Amino acid sequence: MVVLDIYGKIERTTISEKLKLYIDNLPDDWKETIKEEIYEEIRKIEFNRKEQMIKYGKTYTDVFDFTIAKKIVETNIGNTKGYTLSTLENCIDYIIENMIFIEFDYDYSDMPFFDWTTNFFDGRFCEGDYSEKLVKLFNFMNPEKHGRAHFNVIYSSNNDYLSVLPRVTSLLSYRIRSGFKGFKTKEETIYDLKKCGECLDSFLQTEDDYYKLDFIVEAINKNDDYKHYHFLRVFTILEMLLLNKKQRTKEIDYYINPIIKRIYNEESEQATKLLRQMRNKVGHGDFIGFNKKAYDFANKYMKNFQFDYSEYSHLNWILLHTCCLLDDILKEVLIDKFNLDKYFEAVHS
Structure with a gap:
């Protein structure tokens, strides 16, 4: 179950026809689960506030009470006609009634290449809900120019978020606590979701494309280590998307150099070459060679950086920077391959 930060009553809506991805209001069997999660978070918040008061003489955790819950309803949902909001419980019930979740829903006769035993998009006990991974892909490909x-x-x-932070209540109250006025409406957000689905459907033309999508989604879902594995993983996706089976790795320079040129101008060709050489070194287990190429990159393109070695070693600073650079390149390539410019060119204009 994956619940999105969108609220209101809706009809069941198709996001991706080829993936059988939909959004809808919560099914009855999940409403109680979400409600229990919220009340558990409220108990945790109250405990933390009491503990902080004892330790520090003041609280640092925001309260979640009737006043906040009512503001959440008024801000996130708006229409309360025919519904009484006189208690915290009333407000939570109304929020849950208006929550929207995203899910896969298969009739396997509709799936062109997969069945119950082979479909890797389906949710399984040991694999988790795949729809959250797709949301991460949508967010990764979110270019500012499309708004x-x-x-x-x-x-x-x-995930079990409770041990880290009260996630549901924090995100529910974010819109009223942040003071930000530019949040998209429910209609705009659903429109954007549907356009993202069209981008997916345009990409999925062959059976191989489904496997490529899965590879991309799984890689981006684990996109937070920013070390050698991240570097190799992202470069592998670039090779998969940009090179055909007969092309050599060095030919990727032709495709990614125009993107890098926006950053390094006339020195972009050397930067492109060094990134590719770093990929080759780590791919062949030559870490001494990788380090040399990484330091060559830093000496030329990071010479004005100030490094805090209490945070990262010198090599890990280089890896962090180059991995972020590769992420930016990958984002541009994915935007092109998934036709985002076509489907979002006039969004909210």
């Missing part, structure tokens, strides 16, 4: 909504997940059955 598209960022899709927040306020609840996911994939």
Whole structure:
């Protein structure tokens, strides 16, 4: 179960026809689960506030009470006609009634290449809900020029957020606490989701494309280590998307250099070459060679950087920078391959 930061009553809506991806209001069997999660978070918040008062003489955790819950309803949902909001419980019930989740729903006769035993998009006990991974892909490909909504997940059955922070209540109250006035409406956000689905459907033309999509989604879902594995993983996606089977790795320079040129101008060709050489070195287990190429890159393109070695070693600073650079390149390539410019060129203009 993956609940999005969108609220209101809706009809069941198709996001991706080829993936059988939909959004809808919560099914009855999940409403109680989400409600229990919210009340558990409220108990945790109250405990933390009491503990902080004892330790520090003041509280640092924001309260979640009737006043906040009512403001959440008024801000996130708006229409309360025919519904009484006189208690915290009333407000929470109304929020849950208006929550929207995203899911896969298969009739396997509709799936062109897969069945129950082979479909890797389906949710399984040991694999988690795949729809959250797709939301991460949508957000990764979110270019500022399209003014598209960022899709927040306020609840996911994939994770236990309670041990880290009260996730559901924090995200529910974010809009009223942040003071930001530019949040997309429900209609705009659903429109953007549907356009993202069209981008997916345009990409999925052959059976091989489904496997490529899965590879991309899984890689981006684990996109937070920023070390050698991240470097190799992202470069591998670039090779998969940009090179055919007969092309050599060095031919990728032709495709990614125009993107790098926006940053390094006339020195972009050497930067492109060094990134490719770093990929080859780590791919062949030549870490001494990788380090040399990494330092060559830093000496030329990071010479004005100030490094805090209490945070990262010198090599890890280089890896962090180059991995972020590769992420930016990958984002541009994905935008092109998924035709985002075509489907979002006139969004909210």
